[in-house]
Each structure stands twice: as C-alpha cells, then as structure tokens.
Amino acid sequence: MRAGGGFSALAGRMKLDIRLPDPPAALRRGPFRAGAFRGALHDPRTAVSVGRLLGPAFLICFVTGVFSHLLQHQPHWLALPSRPVWGYRVTQGLHVATGIAAVPLLLVKLWVVYPRLFAWPPAKSVGHALERLSIAVLMTAAIFELVTGLLNVVQWYPWPFPFVPAHYWIGWVAAGALTLHVAVKLPLIVAHWRRPRGAPAASEGPSRRGLFTVLGAGVGVVTLATVGQTVTPLGRVSVLAPRRADIGPQGLPVNRTAAAAGVLTAVRDPAWRLEVVGPRPFALTRAELLAMPQHEATLPITCVEGWSASAHWSGVRIRDLMARAGAPPGARLRVFSHERFSPYSVMDMPDEWSRDSLTLLALMLGGAPLAEDHGYPARIIAPNRPGVLQTKWVTRMEVLG
Amino acid sequence: MSTAMEPEPGAPRTGRAVGAVRLVLGAAGLAGIGWGVAGAWNDPFLSERVGLAEWLIGGLLLHDAVFAVVVFTVGATAMRLRRGPAAWVRRTVLGGLAVGVAGTLIALPALLRPLPTQNPSVLPLDYGRGLAIVWAVVAAGVGVALVVRRRRDG
Numbered sequence: 001m002r003a004g005g006g007f008s009a010l011a012g013r014m015k016l017d018i019r020l021p022d023p024p025a026a027l028r029r030g031p032f033r034a035g036a037f038r039g040a041l042h043d044p045r046t047a048v049s050v051g052r053l054l055g056p057a058f059l060i061c062f063v064t065g066v067f068s069h070l071l072q073h074q075p076h077w078l079a080l081p082s083r084p085v086w087g088y089r090v091t092q093g094l095h096v097a098t099g100i101a102a103v104p105l106l107l108v109k110l111w112v113v114y115p116r117l118f119a120w121p122p123a124k125s126v127g128h129a130l131e132r133l134s135i136a137v138l139m140t141a142a143i144f145e146l147v148t149g150l151l152n153v154v155q156w157y158p159w160p161f162p163f164v165p166a167h168y169w170i171g172w173v174a175a176g177a178l179t180l181h182v183a184v185k186l187p188l189i190v191a192h193w194r195r196p197r198g199a200p201a202a203s204e205g206p207s208r209r210g211l212f213t214v215l216g217a218g219v220g221v222v223t224l225a226t227v228g229q230t231v232t233p234l235g236r237v238s239v240l241a242p243r244r245a246d247i248g249p250q251g252l253p254v255n256r257t258a259a260a261a262g263v264l265t266a267v268r269d270p271a272w273r274l275e276v277v278g279p280r281p282f283a284l285t286r287a288e289l290l291a292m293p294q295h296e297a298t299l300p301i302t303c304v305e306g307w308s309a310s311a312h313w314s315g316v317r318i319r320d321l322m323a324r325a326g327a328p329p330g331a332r333l334r335v336f337s338h339e340r341f342s343p344y345s346v347m348d349m350p351d352e353w354s355r356d357s358l359t360l361l362a363l364m365l366g367g368a369p370l371a372e373d374h375g376y377p378a379r380i381i382a383p384n385r386p387g388v389l390q391t392k393w394v395t396r397m398e399v400l401g
Numbered sequence: 402m403s404t405a406m407e408p409e410p411g412a413p414r415t416g417r418a419v420g421a422v423r424l425v426l427g428a429a430g431l432a433g434i435g436w437g438v439a440g441a442w443n444d445p446f447l448s449e450r451v452g453l454a455e456w457l458i459g460g461l462l463l464h465d466a467v468f469a470v471v472v473f474t475v476g477a478t479a480m481r482l483r484r485g486p487a488a489w490v491r492r493t494v495l496g497g498l499a500v501g502v503a504g505t506l507i508a509l510p511a512l513l514r515p516l517p518t519q520n521p522s523v524l525p526l527d528y529g530r531g532l533a534i535v536w537a538v539v540a541a542g543v544g545v546a547l548v549v550r551r552r553r554d555g
Contacts, residue, residue: 037473039476100507103503103506103507104499104500104503107468107503107506108499110464110469111469111472114465114469114473117465136461137434139461139464139465140457140458140460140461141437141457143460143461143463143464144456144457144460147456147460148456150507150510151510153510154510154511154514154523154524155518155520155523156510156514156515159452159453159456160449160452160453161446161447161449161452161453161456162446162447165440165441165444165446165447166441166447166453168440169437169438169440169441169444169447170437170441170457171437172433172434172436172437172440173433173434173437173438173441174437175433175437176429176430176431176432176433176434176435176436176437177430177433177434178430179426179427179429179430179433180426180427180430180431180433180434181430182426182430183422183423183424183425183426183427183430184423184427186419186422186423186426187419187423190419206492210492210496213496214496214499214500217496217500217539217542218499218500218503218504221500221503221504221535221538221539222503222504222507225504225507225508225531225535226507239526239528239530239531239532239534239535240504240507240508240511240526240528240531240532240535241526242510242511242523242524243522243523243525244525244526247521247522247525248521248522248525249522253522253523254520254522255520256520257519257520259519260519260520
C-alpha cells in the first residue's frame, strides 16, 4: 500500500479506485492553476502537526458532551455517581473551553489545507471523490458544532431548530467524520508524525514554529478571554466571558429569571406549600421547612453553557423529606416546578442523588433567603449535576417506587 | 516544499497493523456518521430539516467562499506589496492580525446578539471594551515580538 494513498488505497479493496475522466484543462483557472498557492506551510507535515492538537480537542468536546447528555437524559439502566461534587463543573467547563479553543485550531487547520480544495483534477477516482465528500461532511459538522455552541453560550438562537438535539446529533456526525478522516489519512499521519531526521529548520521564510506561535497565541487569547466564567479567579481577566461568577442576584448568575419563567405570582402567594407525595404524604409551609433540621452545603451551580459558580446553600436534606414521606430505600424522586412550558419543569432524581447527604431542598443562599431568581421559596441543589436539573421554584415532590 | 498533500518520495511504507487500524477506525467513523444522521433524521424535534441543512451548508460556504478568500487575499497582498517593511515584519503583523481575528470571532456573538436579554447576569460586561482590550494586548505582543527579533538580529 502506498503511504498516503488516502481513501483510494483504503477503497481500492472495495473496487472504488475507478478512474474518473479528467475535466478539460481549459477549466483549470484561478486558484486551480498549478502554483496558485505559494506558501510553504500548506504541507502534510504542518497539517499533521495541527491535527494532533485539533483531534484531541474534538475528542474532549465529544466525550464531555456525551457525558453531559447522559446526565440530562439519564437512561434507567445507567447509574451515574453524585460525586465528586465538582465533576460536572470540570467536564462541562472543559467542554465549552475546549470548544472555544478549537475555533483558532480549526481555522488554522483549514488554512493549512485550503489549497487542497483546488486540487486538480477535482476527483481522480470514485474513491477520491468519496474522500473529498467525507472531508466536506467533517468540515460541515465541525463548523456547525462550533458556531451553534458559541451562540448557545450567549443564549442566542437565530435558527429554526432546537439547539440541544441538533448540537447533539451533529456532534456524532463530527466525531464519526473525524474518525473516518483519521482512518483515511493514517498512512500520511504516520509518515509525518515526526519531523524528518536531519531536516534543517528554515532560517528564512515562513516557519512552522512561527505558525505555532500564532496558533498558541490565538488559543491563549480566546481561552483567557472567556475561561473566567468557570475558572472564577480569572473572572476579571476574561473580558469576553458571557458570564461572571459574581454578577447576578446575591452575587450568583442566573440562567432563567423568575419573570422569564412566569412564576412570580405563584412564588409570592402566601399560601405556598411544598407538597410531598408518598406513602405518608404531607405539605409544609416555608416556615415549617425552616423549622426542620437545616443542613449546609457549598456546591457549584454549573450550567450547560459552560459557566459555573460555587455558592453556600442551606436547607432541608432531600433524604430527610423522603424519609418523612415514608419512601422505601432506593426510591426515585420526581420534582415539579412552578415553571410551566419548560422541558425542565419536571425533574427526575435517581437515588444516587436523593440519598446523598449534600442534596438539599435549599431555602437560603449565602445566609439570606433565596432570591426569587434563584428559586424562592425552595429549590433543589445537588452535587455533580447540570444546572437545568437543579430545579427552582419547587412546588411538589413525588416519591416513585 | 510541495503544497500537495501527497507524501514525499521515500515516505515509510505502512504495514499490516496500520491497515487493520484503518479498517477499524473507518468502520467506527462510518457508524458514528450513520448514528448521527439517523438520529437527526428521526428526531421529532428536528422536523425543520431544510433550516438545519441551510445552517450546516451555510457554515461550510461561509468559510470556504468568504472567510478563507478574505484571509488568503489579505495575506497574499501583504506579502507581495513591493514597498514596505521586511517580509518577517509583515509575517509578524499578519500573525498578530490572525490572533486578533480569533478573539473577534469569539466576541461576535456577544456583540451582535439582538435584543438585550431580560436577564442582567447574561452578558453583563461591555464587550466592545473587552474586544478593544484584546486587540491592545495583541498589538502589544506584536510590538514586543518585533523589538525582540530586531535586537536579536542586531
């Protein structure tokens, strides 16, 4: 097998190396001309060097993204742990930070290989045409994931489809197309993994080292400018972060306000009661909840959009409320919010979380009653869970068998 | 150096192990693409397939037909101008420009998002000011790089 035979060699066994007729030479104009791109850095070695960084970045995005999806749509057969408390904070922070860092990485990778877009002939064989098609699929999916992710981070949805399923499914396409791309290019990757021995570094002209300096600076700038939304000590450095951990009601950001959720009337009603349904159902006012044994926990709120902030919560342990309702061991909990018309107005809590001593029905935040925007009169706070499952404005809890 | 992605002569031949890995990765990759496409196709919430296709293809076209064309035109023009500073100075400035553009792309969603959000904790900063700081830092970095190299080369 000829190294770098690409898809043609792989496809040869599948009889895809059927030659296609060359187009008329007269059509070879503009960027298709030989030597239209003069730069020295549009070579396989540079493409492999950048790919070695971009590939792992996409892998991190894919793995952390699937993990986040599983946490939010947890199948019954899959038990996930409620510890470490900072687990989701790290994985989702990494997901968004790596996605942002992948923007300069992808643009530099595409810059390196852009002349290949004008290869002549455009398709040598059926296999070559399929290889180019697979690269178009990879680019399409990769650009889509980065663009939709960046806009989701600022809660901007200018497209006619829901973000979550589109970003999720196209993420699978991107991961698959990247894996296929590595398979197609593997001989080339192996051949150019190391710098050829004895090859002198160019003293004049554009150097790979110079390109990597620019790439490193680009990744550094976009990362420092945004990562403070989750690495909170860098908050003041991150001048482009969509969130800052200390800006919001009670010094904590909010994803959906009480007004936006349409719950203001319900949560201000003096007749508010928490209803707990189980073998021994009961209902409690906020004052009665405050009269129960109170527990404290310092837990982060971590949003799927990549920001996170730690806060000091206190309230009643969920497992105490479930025990009072006569819940059998291992029972799941279904929590209802006053918020309607949201996919997260009903939340199921597996027993890994409901029996955890840190999982609270929080009543206080930082020593003061919860702000309405933080879920007054009562909200869920649990370790290692996405923010959308930290249900606010709780009205009712049901013990499930 | 060749601009072609074909291997240089004398590139090492690849053995059976690489061939086997390629087949496994290739099959896994095709399976991943198939899973994603089938999932998107069958997802009841993704019934707006034309809109989804427009956004998918639009991103590719925006890069290949607009962004890359501008980048290559600017780069080629800057390097081919007869008068002006030495090539290494131009390259350093172009590198700084690339870093600034990366920062700008990251800032664009915050700058272009229409309708101020009803939630004061979303986008709480002045992003125009933030972007100006990014460009100032990049310009300072380019300045330092130019001075360091000029001193080194004496």
